[in-house]
Amino acid sequence: MPPTQPDDADTLAALRTEIDEIDAQMHALLQRRATVIEALVKAKKTRSGAAFRPDREAHMMQRLAARHKGELPFLTIAHIWRVIISTFTQLQASYRVYLGGEDPALRDLARYQFGFSTPLVPCPDRESALMTLSDTSSDLSLVFNGGDADWWTAALDRGGHVIAVLPELSGRDGDVFHPALVFAANSVSVDALPLVILALSSENAGPLARLIETEGCTALIGPVEQGTRALVSIDRDRAEQFNASAHALGVAFRAAGGAAAPVGPKA
Numbered sequence: 001m002p003p004t005q006p007d008d009a010d011t012l013a014a015l016r017t018e019i020d021e022i023d024a025q026m027h028a029l030l031q032r033r034a035t036v037i038e039a040l041v042k043a044k045k046t047r048s049g050a051a052f053r054p055d056r057e058a059h060m061m062q063r064l065a066a067r068h069k070g071e072l073p074f075l076t077i078a079h080i081w082r083v084i085i086s087t088f089t090q091l092q093a094s095y096r097v098y099l100g101g102e103d104p105a106l107r108d109l110a111r112y113q114f115g116f117s118t119p120l121v122p123c124p125d126r127e128s129a130l131m132t133l134s135d136t137s138s139d140l141s142l143v144f145n146g147g148d149a150d151w152w153t154a155a156l157d158r159g160g161h162v163i164a165v166l167p168e169l170s171g172r173d174g175d176v177f178h179p180a181l182v183f184a185a186n187s188v189s190v191d192a193l194p195l196v197i198l199a200l201s202s203e204n205a206g207p208l209a210r211l212i213e214t215e216g217c218t219a220l221i222g223p224v225e226q227g228t229r230a231l232v233s234i235d236r237d238r239a240e241q242f243n244a245s246a247h248a249l250g251v252a253f254r255a256a257g258g259a260a261a262p263v264g265p266k267a
Contacts, residue, residue: 051093054193055190074264075173106178129143142183173264193258196258197233208230217232
């Protein structure tokens with residue numbers, strides 16, 4: 001390898017100085033953000049209760065994806081902002097994430113989504129993780145999609161609902177992780193999220209299968225229980241028509257939460 005020329009050395013030194021300056025600015029901005037969060041907490045007059053704002057987080061990720069460009073993978077950018085969001089949410093009101101199982105892949109997803117400042121509590125299975133939910137809980141439960149039984153009904157009965165479908169990434173980035181659901185107490189609003197989550201049930205498999213096939217929803221789990229139970233998502237602006245079709249087919253439906261649409265940079 002030829003020796004570095006003086007001009008090259010000067011250029012490298014200048015670029016490294018610029019990187020150091022950018023790092024210092026980023027650190028200063030994060031500290032400034034923490035100061036704003038402290039002011040926000042004081043304005044709310046309390047640290048109690050959940051501080052989650054899924055709709056605000058969704059808009060933030062959409063803006064990131066819209067303006068992203070260059071060689072830096074959006075997967076990395078999304079992770080950085082997810083850690084920032086989770087860390088500052090923790091400063092507003094502490095919370096834990098209960099993991100539905102001890103699969104290392106589930107822990108990897110939790111760390112990607114919530115960072116390392118959020119305590120993770122492993123549970124033997126998804127049912128155990130969802131047992132922690134209640135109307136007043138400020139904690140979350142993270143469980144993989146799947147199973148051959150209607151396990152989500154117990155979570156809904158306990159006062160919980162879905163607030164996120166993971167991963168929240170489109171395209172190849174979304175293939176990195178196994179699909180999962182984040183559950184929270186019903187007090188965490190999902191009314192402004194673009195996707196509605198519904199729990200479906202029917203006496204026979206035929207009507208439910210026909211509803212899923214013809215109405216353009218996404219089956220998150222199922223159908224299970226001999227094809228008579230499913231958890232689905234549908235665009236909020238189509239939910240009313242979907243519910244009418246379900247009623248006509250004799251398929252019962254129940255609100256089960258909401259979620260953001262997957263995001264990614266424009267090609």
